[in-house]
Amino acid sequence: MDNVVLVVHLILALTLIGVVLLQRSEGGGLGIGGGGGAMTGRSAGSAMGKITWVLAIAFICTSVALTIIAARNSAGGSVVDGIDPTAIEETAPVAPLGGESLLPPSDPTQPLAPDAN
DSSP: OHHHHHHHHHHHHHHHHHHHHHSOOOSSGGGTTOSSOSSOSSOOOOHHHHHHHHHHHHHHHHHHHHHHHHHHHHTTOOTGGGOOGGGOOOOSOOOOOTTOOSSOOOOTTSOSSOOOO
């Protein structure tokens, strides 16, 4: 079920992007200067504008549906709850105690840097 809603959501997103890009620019930012009437604040509703609204509403509905599906599938648990504490291995080396050096042992007869010859 969630895969079907996700595929529909992706198709709606791509279609919405395409419809918005196909619309004619009105020249004014934020709807200012659009064509409507001389005294009205609304521009005339075109078919592309109505299609954009329908796709936007459907996109929001599928977003809400995906959120509800994800909340139901989470079951209120944490990722940490699924870890078995007995299965954890100690991978970090233990630091030496006392005055021992943290550097690996070296052979005093070998030079510290390789020759550039």
